[in-house]
Amino acid sequence: MGRNEKELKSVIDLKSVVSDTSENLNICKQYCGTCPSLPFSPNPYLFCARGCSSGNVEKKGCNCPGCPIYKNYRLGSLYFCETGKAEERRD
Numbered sequence: 001m002g003r004n005e006k007e008l009k010s011v012i013d014l015k016s017v018v019s020d021t022s023e024n025l026n027i028c029k030q031y032c033g034t035c036p037s038l039p040f041s042p043n044p045y046l047f048c049a050r051g052c053s054s055g056n057v058e059k060k061g062c063n064c065p066g067c068p069i070y071k072n073y074r075l076g077s078l079y080f081c082e083t084g085k086a087e088e089r090r091d
């Protein structure tokens with residue numbers, strides 16, 4: 001692998017930040033599972049790792065900033081259910 005490819009790979013690695021694990025899913029259920037903006041049950045859960053909601057999002061508040069995953073991965077925006085997978089903050 002050449003230097004440019006390595007640099008590109010490190011950027012891609014940085015961008016896929018939240019792991020889609022059963023442990024993270026269970027944490028998410030405690031937060032997205034009570035979110036006022038999502039239908040219940042919200043699918044596919046773990047929006048910061050899996051992408052957008054399959055149901056309608058009506059913005060009435062976002063529980064993500066209170067979630068340990070949000071803090072652990074230093075996420076920086078809201079409504080991953082609407083915007084899709086999270087990107088890590090680099091500051």
Ligand code: SF4
Binds near residue numbers: 031045067
């Ligand atoms: S940050 Fe939001 S979408 Fe991601 S696991 Fe936590 S509650 Fe779910």
